[in-house]
Amino acid sequence: MSTNGGSTLAETYQGNRVSQERVVSYAQLLTGETLAQRTIDKLGLEISAPELQSHVTASSKLDTVLIDVQVLDTSPVRARDIANTLSDEFVAMVRELETPEDGTSPNARVVVEQRASISDSPVIPQPIRNIAIGLGLGLVLGIGLAVLRDLLDNTVKRREDLENITKAGIVGSIPLDKERRKQAAIAFESDNSPIAEAFRKVRTNLQFLAVDNPPRVIVVTSSVPNEGKSTTAINIALALAEAEHNVVLVDGDMRRPTLHKHLDLVQPVGFSTVLSGSASLDDALQETRFRGLTVLTSGAIPPNPSELLGSLAAKKLLSEMRAHFDFVIVDSTPLLAVTDAAILAAGADGVLIMARFGHTKREQLAHAVESLESVGAPLLGAVFTMVPTRGSGSYSYGYYGDAAVRTQSVEPKVGAKHMAPDGNPAQSTVDESANTRSL
Ligand SMILES: Nc1ncnc2c1ncn2[C@@H]1O[C@H](COP(=O)(O)OP(=O)(O)OP(=O)(O)O)[C@@H](O)[C@H]1O
Ligand SMILES: [Mg+2]
Incomplete structure (x- = not known):
């Protein structure tokens, strides 16, 4: 204008x-x-x-x-x-x-x-711009939700969390393996799957615990039900048996015993039967189809498991088994449900505590550890169970590898096993060059 x-x-x-x-x-x-x-x-x-x-x-x-x-x-x-x-x-x-x-x-x-x-x-409309904006917003929203989910996720998933809460080292990381739902026991002599290797690593790592006084009576427990205690106890025992140790696996879960089912044994005569004086240990022990593995099932379910497990007779029985076997692996109940496991643990050389990856809550694990501390039970180490091998957990699984994983240990072949003359496991040293180790 x-x-x-x-x-x-x-x-x-x-x-x-x-x-x-x-x-x-x-x-x-x-x-x-x-x-x-x-x-x-x-x-x-x-x-x-x-x-x-x-x-x-x-x-x-x-x-x-x-x-x-x-x-x-x-x-x-x-x-x-x-x-x-x-x-x-x-x-x-x-x-x-x-x-x-x-x-x-x-x-x-x-x-x-x-x-x-x-x-x-x-x-x-500007479809390309709109799609770009949509994708951008979607991404931001997605990242936001993932961050929020992680913030709200109070389950144990990280190595540091497991170590910090238990104040113990991680002795194993057991991958999730669907096969275990059908058959809990691994056929170690013919199995080199990741889960079999994971148990062999637990076996190897056990030798680094309490070097001066190696634990031989070991209670396997966890905070809550269904964390893989029984499955892990069975396979730790089998992994030890594979290394030519004489192992007895004891079902210390007198409330929901499962070992007899997994190992095709009869339940009626077992731990509770011997404790009540109705049978001798020799009569109650059952051979399994696995070489080197003997089992003491739970026996008939008693009305007072905690009392039985806390009895002097129970302590004597554990010592008796300790004298006859290289290892006594005791499956037990969840620590937060009943006191049985803590009572058993107090009479054992040590405890392995399981934490189910992405399932066990931090507080649950912390309370479980407290209950062990309150009875003075020695905590040997922690084991991650059911760690996913694919998806979000897969990275973690590799990361959670323990010392033995990092040094790529290879189990010694039969004949290269180290056994002390007294039948106790020898304290072998890790030979990096030969890449062999034994327990
Ligand atoms: N590594 C694994 N991979 C896949 N499934 C597993 C693994 N370990 C255990 N499970 C499955 O998880 C379920 C619980 O396992 P298990 O019975 O060993 O736990 P638990 O802690 O002994 O339970 P409870 O507290 O009832 O005694 C079972 O169905 C079992 O087959
Ligand atoms: Mg169980």
Whole structure:
């Protein structure tokens, strides 16, 4: 737009200023109802003036006398027609407004500098931009949810958590293996699967515990039910038996005994029977189909398991077995459910505590450890059970590998086993160059 120019430079400048100020009020005029109505009438549109107004924006650029008019419409042709008609009507309207009553030439003049054309691409929708924004938001939301889930997840999944809570070292990380649901016992002589290797590593690591007084009566327990205690106890015993140790596996779970089922044995004569004096240890012990593994089942379920397990007779029985076997592995109950496991643990050389990966809650594990501490039971180490080998846990599984995993230990072949003359396991040293070790 322009105002009537002056003859001097000062007047021209003044005129420019006036034009710029007018532009601001003209921009409002452009989006006003009168102009909208005139445009509707001219084009014969079937919409209301406020509706059209809502689709029109006019902006004046700073320090210029230009006004940009934008019209949004679902039809690009109609958008162009509205923009052009609106501009024409605006020019006419300004002429009317600025022409003095005496009919002399108008004080200001507006011209259409650039007419509207049809836009090639729609302003909205913009599918690519929208998809990009959608993906971005989705990603942010996804990351947010994952972070939130991790913050809310109070289960034990990290090596540091397990170590810190138990204040003990990790002696093993047992992978999740569906096969174990069908058959708990691993056939070690023919099995080199990851889970068999994991148990061999537990066996190896046991030799590093309490080097001066190696634990031989070991209670296997956990915080809550279903953490893999029985499955782990069976296979630790079998892994030890594989290394030519003479092992007795005792079912110290007198509430929900399972060992006899997993190892195809008869239950009635067992631990409780010997403790009640109804049978001798010799009569109660059962040979298994696995070489080197003898089992003492739970015996008939007694009404007072805690009392029986805390009896002097129980302590004597454990010592008797200790004298006859290289290892006494005792399966037991969950620590948070009943006191049986803590009572058994107090009479043992040490305890291995299981924590089911992504299942056992930190507080549960902490309470379980407290219950062991309260009876003075020595905690030998912690074992991660059912660690996923694929998906989110797979990385962790590798990471949770213990010292033996990192040095890539290879079990010695039969014949290379080290046995002390007294039948106790020899304290072998790790021979990195030969890559062999034994328990
Ligand atoms: N490493 C494993 N991979 C896959 N499944 C497993 C593994 N260890 C145990 N399980 C399964 O988990 C379930 C619980 O195992 P298990 O009976 O050994 O636990 P538990 O702690 O002894 O239970 P409870 O507290 O009842 O005595 C069983 O169905 C078992 O087959
Ligand atoms: Mg069990």
